[in-house]
Amino acid sequence: MGLHERDLQTVNKRLPLKDAHEKVTGVHEFPYDFTVPGMLYGRILRSPHAHAQIRRIDVSKAEALPGVIAVITHKDVPAEEWIGLWTNYRGCVMDDKVRFVGDEVAAVAAIDIRTADRALELIKVEYDILPHVLDAREAMKPGAPQVKTSGNNSKDVVLVKWGDVEQGFREADVVVEGATLNNAQDQATFSRNSPIASWADNDTKLTLWSGCTAPSELKDAVANLVKLPKSSVRIVALPTGPSLGKWWFNNLEMMTVYLAKKAHRPVKIVLRQDEVFAGIKRRHIEYTTGRLGVMKDGTMVSMEVNDIFDNGAYGDKNDIFQSLSELWPRVNHGYFEMYGVSTNLVTAGCMRGVGDLTMNFALEVLIHKAAEKIDMDPVELRRINAAKAGDPCRGQDIHHELFGSHLPYPEKVVISSCAMDECLTKGVEEFGWKRRWGGWSSTNKSSGPVKRGVGMATAMHVCGIRYTGDCGAIVKVNADGSANLMVSLGRQGNGNDSTQCQIAAEELGIPYDMISIDCNDTNVTPWGQGSTASTSTYLSGTATREAARDAKRKILKLAESKLDESADNLDIKDGVIFSKTHHNKRIPITRVLEDKIPDFWELAKQPCIVGSTVTNVPDDQIPKHVAAHFVELEVDTDTGEIRLLDYLQVQDSGRLINPEVCENQLNGGYYQGVGFTLIEELVHDDMGRILNPNFAHYKIFRCGDLPDPKIHFIEQDDPVGPFGAKGLGEAPICVPPGAIALAIYNATGVWMTETPFTPERVLKALGKI
């Protein structure tokens, strides 16, 4: 267990969410609930074709409809492309081409939704249909339809490599290979972001309210596009509802900005549920092949992964690689190559666990296969090779190359902490693995159609990445000893606003209920990465802690004269300033902060205590969070149905800031990760139309569909994270497919390699259909 320099008062405590009362009383205001005076409603006309040139577009009848205030087409938006920092979008707001079924063609602002919908029907568009391509592997071939405005459909390869894998495979006792295909998962969120844009002062000021999770990044993108100073663009990030990456931010916000500009009124664009599924973004479809070479003693010697993923129409990523090599850094030879490819499907972008869910599945199956070949317990093979603190962190250099090539790169970059070994030990013990795992030869003995099996797998994910901007934080202390924290997070519902308050309260030495947070208004907060890439606890949390420390230093400086002690010898706990050595020297924090005028209730002479900082975390020690999962399940070999019986997660996220929040995150990773593995798939036809853009046909798990997961944490302090904490939210979704695939193999003797493992695919794998 990690050690702390003092007893913790608010960190590591099961405290309620800061916004819990709002949520249980129904007053928590999501974008769909939010209005501003004078607001119009906007609707979007979307393309019925996967790829087409707009020959002619006539909006005159729509404009003439009473109640319609403005109509925009590609002629009303900049000819230049906009790009999100994390390359989830690269393209024009609209141009004279459409690149997927659902691409934006026009938008209408009207006095109500019904009028806007009628106006959409009056817009006449003539298209010249172009050939389309839906499969990433096809889109890479010479002569494939050109999806992007310029450059190849396939982005430049991203490589992480060391040693010589071919030599490694020659040296290995055993080499296994395999391929996986991951179909598209959707975030499947029933919160429908409805951004509202409002221009003011003769179009020199812009406010945008949106359920987004990266408000600072959105402000930069909008300010660059509309060419206003960043001080004149204000983003207010409203609660997103379930996001999982869907509402990071999208072209939807840009459409709203230009529709409001033309309408000269505030406009709120309202989406239908099918647009949320088929018109925003989803997880990538990925084709992964790999080879793994091991020695008979279990040493992995050579590891190769080739990954091709589709970006859809406007995704522009090639860096979805996050942590695959870092989990196995001890392998002598490694080669990981990734291609991001544009296709004429709805845009793909960051969804919870991006890259590490999909590529990790391929690699976990290879590790299982290698373990079988050398007849070794799959846990043991992982234990022999898993990362430990101080091991090389090789994937960092691609982020450096992409985002920070102008900055110096450290000589040695290492993983700051990794308790995979302890996670495996704990999992084996709590799950009873040795009792339940009967060895490779001993699959299910039942003669009936229902076969039982056990499995396990591992994963690692980032705690944010370096070189995509640092996070700032401000702590303002009030005269009564309470404090306001300002840090850019957005409001995704992952509890990170509460977590940040716990960090600040702990460092400042005041109770949790004496601190409030503003985390969503770019006019208030400094720049921050927001709630993305499991980074807020680590990066923003480091800034929050340092800003609180800065404020505390200023308070203690003022206390010096009152206590006749050096500030270095003073500290604050529970709102009381005390001497570390003279126990009788104690004064409430208010004695320093407020100097009330006698007999007057409020007016007081108050010092201005503001602590501020920008994160300055090391770029040579990189925290990663890791997880090991264990599962028992049944496969009905007559119907192909899979039923989970027992599931156990062990995770290392360093010190937990709020165990309740952390457990909920693991519950969510489990439901979404098992959903990805077993049932969730966005299906499209050969014209690129999404066939199941609704909850009737895109199923997600309901309460009672799965057994509750058992959850354990290995709480070891990370040396760089705030109070030893690391990221948490994404590793849990990355493990289920590898663990479930092994359990199915254990039960039936077949490997499932295409997700989701639907009954139909299971029966095909069993050779029954």
Next chain:
Amino acid sequence: MKKSNKIVVSLNVNGLTYEVLAEPHAKLLEVLRENVGLKGVKSGCEEGECGACAILLDGEPVTSCMMLAGAAVGKEIVTIEGLAKGGKLHPLQEAFMKYHGMQCGYCTPGAIIAAKGLLDKNPNPTDQEVRDGFSGNLCRCGSYPKMVKSVLEAAKVING
């Protein structure tokens, strides 16, 4: 100018009577949110799958997106806003706060309403009965385990 075909709908919501002017085909969800102003009734999938818009109609949890406002005339409607009395939260609301029966909060009002519908009829439900009670409420954050715990703990408080 086209003559309006709106109708007057009289609704009993959280113990008060509201007379609203609405299209004959207006959904109860829309009228509760836009005419009565109760936005704790969340608009989710609007196709009866997610349960975010759940209300109690004569004590039964129903999805308000799937019925016309006119069909609720003469019935007692309870929304999430009707649970707290005199500023004091219902034990379910207290339990959801204390045991973190939520993450993003989008499904929370509908889930608490479904749980109230259950506890009003079955004050001492089993774990499985609570899960069955949530069969109409999707939680994409996957907070189900703590939602179930919250209901079981609230039941203990209600039963004294």
